[in-house]
Amino acid sequence: MKFAIQINEGPFTHQSADTAYQFTKAAIENGHEIFRVFFYHDGVNNGTMYGVPPQDDRNVQALWSDLAEKHDLDLVVCVAAAQRRGIMDEDEAKRHGKGASNIAPKFRISGLGQLIEAGIQADRLMVFGD
């Protein structure tokens, strides 16, 4: 089956960010296809590379980046939600006069149209978080 994943919560506060990751990983391991992972609302906070959780804790962002590297996942961060919360790639940072970008490896910034397209193209859109 072809899945699209929507994540509405940031890492660490809600388990749904972890559950989304575990679901995605399990789906791939069971031979399913992931059309896209869309990070929305506070979920965009999964895409900053500046998180430094304690060493004995999981690093949700790094888990996503690794999984995307391994399986060539399309990790998309909603641009409007990201701008509000200070998640930027180099182009965005330059455009808004910010000193540095912080988007994590394998994440990219794009618009809500990517979510609609995922809903159209995937067999199932799975939504994690409020």
Added chain:
Amino acid sequence: MSVTKKFTYINRKAPYGTVYALESLEVVLIGAAFEQEVQLVFVDDGVYQLTKGQDAAGIGMKSFSKTYAALGDYDVNQIYVCEQSLADRGLTIDDLQALTYEDEDDDWAEKSSMNLVNREQLSDLISNADVLLNF
């Protein structure tokens, strides 16, 4: 993109207090460009999103309540409001904006987009959706 799916948006929260009502409207308007079938459901505190006479200036928020009136121009004309949720809050359909659209198949006659639904009809709407987005 030739696939047409039924996108059903469930709006459950008051217009202010959380970002969800504003975001829902945003997704609906952007999604309109994809020419899918779109249904908007207002249930629980979500019915407050459509109430008349809103003014958010006092809480320092951007008022977006007037944007709903534009939905008809985006071919979003299937609006479903839970009648039980209205009744629970002492509201009637007259407290809500009368959203309309112009029917291109009927000489652009202006028609109501508003539909009152009961719990059973609501459950059918949800069952029949291809893509369900909750806000």
